[in-house]
Amino acid sequence: MSTVPISYFLTLSAVLFALGVAGFLFRRNVITVFMSIELMLNAVNLSFVTFSYQLKKVDGHLFTFFVMVVAAAEAAVGLAIILTIFKNRKTLNIDEVDSMKD
Amino acid sequence: MSESGVPGITVLETGQTETGARRMLLNMGPQHPSTHGVLRLAVELDGEIVTKCVPDIGYLHTGIEKEFEVKTYQQAVTLTDRVDYLAPLSNNLGYCLAVEKLLGLEIPPQAQWMRVMLTELTRLNSHLVWLGTHAMDIGAMTVFLYCFREREEILKIFEMFSGQRMMTSYFRIGGLALEPPRGWHQRIKTFIDSFPSKVDEYEDLLTTNRIWIGRTKGVGRMTLEDMLDLGVTGPMLRAAGLKIDARRDDPYTSYEKFDFEIPIRTESDVYARYQVRVEEMRQSARIVRQALDGEKMKTQMEALIYHFKIVTEGFRVPEGEVYQVIESPRGELGFYVVSDGTTSPYRVHMRTPSFGNLQATPRMVEGTLIADTIASIGSMDFVLGDTDR
Amino acid sequence: MDSFIVISLIKVAVLFAVLLTTLAYLQWVERKVIAHIQVRPGPYRVGPHGLLQPLADVIKLITKEDLMPSYVNRTLYLAAPFIAITMALLSICVIPFGPTIEVAGVRTWMQMTDLNIGVLFVLAVSSMGVYGIALAGWASNNKYSLLGGLRSSAQMISYELPLSLAIASPLLLANSLSLREVVGKQAGGVWTWNVLHGPFPQIFAFLIFLIAAFAETNRVPFDLPEAENELVAGFHTEYSSMKFASFFMAEYANMITVSCMATVLFLGGWTPPWPAEYGSRFVPTAIFALAGLVALYHGVNYARRRDKYSLPVFGVIFLAIAALFLLPMVQGWLLPLFWFFAKAGAILFAFIWVRGTLPRFRYDQLMGFTWKFLFPAAMLNLLVTGFLVAWFS
C-alpha cells in the first residue's frame, strides 16, 4: 500500500503538457494540431485535480469541469472551421492555409 | 477528372466538382443483397444523395434469342421458362400464343381456361416474390417469409401439374403439355379460398405501418410522361394513373370472358406501386376462382391433348411474322416471332418488361437518397433473367 | 483484502460464464421467436429443438477462415472488434442482479461492484463503444463499411442524448447515481417502481429509454449501420470468423446491458411486483410448473417424431425447477434472480418481437425522429419530473 507523491502527478502533467506543445509546434495537420491543444488542456486538468486533492477542496474539479465544457464548445466550432477550410482550400496543412483570402 | 472505370460516369477528383462537394463512387452490385440478381448500379454519391446512377446489365446474358434459332418450335418452349424465371408460365403463354397466331390455330376453350388460371397463379407467384423481397429491402423480414409460405403452395401446385416447380414448360403450342393431374381442382380451390386472408395478413403488417408509409410514400416519383417515354410498362404505369393492361386492351386466351378490375393509383410512388400490386393479387385470385367455377372446367379434359397430333407429326409454320403481346406480372411481354416456313423459328425477339422498366432507373433515383434507391428499384420488380435474356 | 480479491474473481468468473452463455442462447431464443412469428420451426436439427445450435455456430465461426483484406489499416482493423466486445461486456459489471446473499458464510452483493457513479460508468463505457464501430468502418477500407461506420457514429451520438435524459429522471427520483440504491428505492411492489411511481410516473421516460436503446444497439427499426440491403453488412462487411463474431456478440451484449439497465432504472430491479407475503414467491413455481405440464402434454401428443422424447424430458426439467423454487434455502437468492431475469427477458423479447414486425427507418427519418421528437420529449419529461420532485420534497 504505497502512496504516490503529489509531485509525480504534477510531473506527469508537465510531461503531457510539453508533449502537447511539441505536437502543436511540429505538426502541420490542422486536426493533429487541434488534438495537441486538447492534450495540453488535459495536462492542465490533471494539475487542477491534483491541487484539489492537496487542498482537499472541490474547486479544482469545478475548473476541470469548465475546461471540459469549453473544450467541447471549442471542438464543435474548431471542427466546423476545419471542415470549411478543407472545403475551400482542399488541404489540411496549416502551412498552406496562411493567407486571409483567395 | 479521371475515369472511374465505369463507362458513363466520370468521377471528378476530390473537390473538383462544380458545387464543391466531394463525390464518391459506389458500385452496387453485381453482388449486392438488394439488386436482386446481378444488376450493377454504378452510383455516384454526394453524401448519401445519389447524383448519378448508371445501370450496367448483361451479367446474366445467356443468348436465348440466338438459341431459339436452332431449336424446333416445340423445343423452344423450354427456353422461355428461363427468361423470367419468376413467371415462367407467362412466358410460355406469350410464346405459344405467338406461334399459334402464326399457325392460325385456335385451341380448345378448356385449355384456354386452364391457361388463364395457371397464368394468374403465376402472377400471384411473381407478385409474392416481389412483395417479399421488396419488404425485405425495407427491413420487414417477416413479410418475406409469409409471402414465401404462399409461394410454396403455388410451386407445389405447379409441380403437381408439370412435375417442375419453376421451369414448368407446361404450355405447349396447341394446348398444354400434359393432362391436368387428379385432384387439381380441390388443391387449387383450397389454396385460393385461403389466399385473400393471407393478403390481408401482409397488408396488416405494411399498409398502415407508419415506417412503411414513411419509407415508400412520395419515394421514387416519376411522371406518367416520363414513364411512357422511357418504356415503362405494367403495374408501374398503372400506379401512375394509366389504365393499361393487355388483358383488357387486346384480350388473348379468352380473358375477355373474365370479370376483373384493373387497379390504378395516381400517386406514382413506391407506395402506389405496392398498392396496385397487392390489389392485383386480389384480382388474380378472383380470376382463378372464376376459372375454377366456370362451366368449361367441369367438362372432360380430353380435348386438352389436342396438340398430340402436332407433336407427333411435327409442323411447319407458314412464313410470316407476328408480335404477340401479353400482360406479364411485370408489364408488357411481347414475342416477335419471324418464320421462314421451316420447323424452327427464324428469329425470336422478346420484348421483356424488365428491360424496359430498368431503363427508367436513373430517372427515378437520381437526386434521391441511397436508401430511397433501394426502395425505388425494389418497386420496379425487375428480374435480371428477364432483362438480360 | 484477500477475500475481496477472491470473491471478486469468483464473481467475474460466474458473471462471465453466465453472460457468454446467455449471449449464445439469446441468439438461439431470437431465432426461435422470430421463426415462430414467421410460422416456421427455426433451428431444429442440432440437438433437441436446436438447443445445441449456438455451440455449432461457435464452432463454425472459430473454424472459419479468418480473412484480412489487403489495404486495411492493420492495427485499427484488429483493434476495432476488440474494442467493441470489451466495451459491451464491461458495463455489465455494475449491474446489480440481486440483494445480499450469503454463500459459505460470506456475505456479498449479487453485483460485480457497486460504484457510486454506476450510471455514469455505464454511460461512459457505452459511449466508448462507438469507437469499435467507427474504426471498423474506417479501417476496413471499404465504402460500404465507411458509410456504415459514419452512419452508426452519428446515430449513436444522437441517440445517446435522449437516452441520458431518460436515465436522468429516475435518478432524480432516487437521488443517487448508484444503481443499487436506485433499486432499493423501488422496493415494495409494482406501484413503487419508477415506471409507475413518483410524483410523475416515468412511463414516458421508460418508453423513450427503450426507443433510444433500440437505436443504441443498432436493432430494427434502427439497424441502419448494418442495413444489409443498402450497405451489404455495414461496418462489419469485411470481417469474418471470430472478428465478425465479436461484433455479433457485442450487439447482443449491448442488448442485455440495456435490458438490465431498463430493469434496474424503471422496473424495480430484482424486487417482485407485489410483496412476497402475498404470494409472489409462488409465481415462479406456478410458471415453471405450467411450462412443465404444457411440455409434457405436447410430448404425449407429439407433432414431430423428435418431440416424443425431447419434450417429456423438458417437462420433467421444468417441474424440477418449479420444485426448486419451493425450497426455502434457495428462495432467498433464486427469487430475486428470477424476477430480475423475468423483467430483463421481457424487454429482450420486445427487442426480438419488434425485429419480427417492423421495417427499417430511412437515415434522415431516423435522425429527424431523435432530434425533432425524442430529444424534446425527453427534455420535457425531465423538466416536469424535476419540478415535481422539487415541489414534493
Added chain:
Amino acid sequence: MDLILFGIFAVVAVLCAINVVVQTHPISSAISLVGVMGSLAVLYLLLGAEFIAAAQVIVYAGAIMVLFVFVIMLLNAGTEGKKGRSLMVQLLGAPLLVAFLGLTCYFVQRLFPQADEVHFGGFTGGTAKAIGEALFTTYLLPFEVTSVLILIAIIGAIVLARKEMD
C-alpha cells in the same frame, strides 16, 4: 498498490501522448489521445475525483474525440506529407524540449517536496453531490455563462458547416 497503478497508467498516458505527436496519420493520433484520456480518467479516480473521471470519459473520450474521429473519417484525411524543416528546428527542437521538461520537473520537485502523498480514498469530496452543490451555489454564474457559450458554439458550428451560405 497505488504507486503501481499510478506507474502503469502514467506510462500508458505518456506513451500514448508521444504517439499522438509522432504518428503521421491523424486517426492514429486521435485513438492515442483517447488512450491518454482513458489513463487520465483512472488517475482522476486515484485522486478521488470520481465525477470528473466519469465526465472525462463521457465528454472527452466519448463525445469530443468521437467528433474528431468522425471529421477525420469524413474528410478521409490522409497521412501528413513529410516536409523539410529548417535545420535549427531539427537540431535544437528535441534538446530544447527536454531542457524545458527538466526545468519544469526541477521546479515541481522544489515546490512540492515529498511531504504530501496521494493514496486512494485520501480525498472523497469529488462526488457528484459535492460538485453539484458547488456548481449551483459558488459557481452559478460561470455555469450559466458556459451554457450560453455552448449555445453560441452550437449556432456557430451550424452556420460554419452549412453547405453553402445563402
Added chain:
Amino acid sequence: MLPDNLRDHAVAAALAAFDAGATTGGKFERGELTLEIAPARIAGVCGFLKHDQNFVRLSSVTAVDRYPAEPRFEVVYHLHSIQPYGRLRLKCRLSGAKPEIESVTAVWRSADWYEREVFDLFGIVFRGHPDLRRIMLPEDWEGHPLRKDYPVTGSRV
C-alpha cells in the same frame, strides 16, 4: 410507295399524306400492320407518328438478319398507341456492308437501350445515339452474336 391495299388503314394513309416517299412498302397480315420505311426518313416518320398519330410508346426495337440476302438487315420498330389502342410495325431494310441508321432516341428516350442492344448483337450503328456502347456483352467482345453468320456453338479461344 404505299401499296394500294393499305390505303384504308388510317395510319398508313396519314403517313402517306405526311411524307409520300417515306413508305416503301407494307403489308397487313394476321391483324398486324407492317410498314416499310426508307431508312433515311425513319426519325422524321417516328416523330410524326408519335406526335400526330398518338403512338406515344415505343414497344421495342429489334432487327432481323436475312443473311445472305441483300439488303441484309431489317430493323424492326414496334409502336404502341394507347388511346385509341393500336399497334404498328415499322421496318427498315439496311445493307449488310455498312449497316447504319438514324437513331430515334430523340423521339422516344426508351429507344436508348433497345438500340444499344441491336448495336451490340447485330452491329447496326445508330447515328445520333447519345451513348452507343455494348449493353449485354463485355466491352471487348468480338463479333455480333445474333448475326446469322455467327456460330451458335463453339467457343472463342
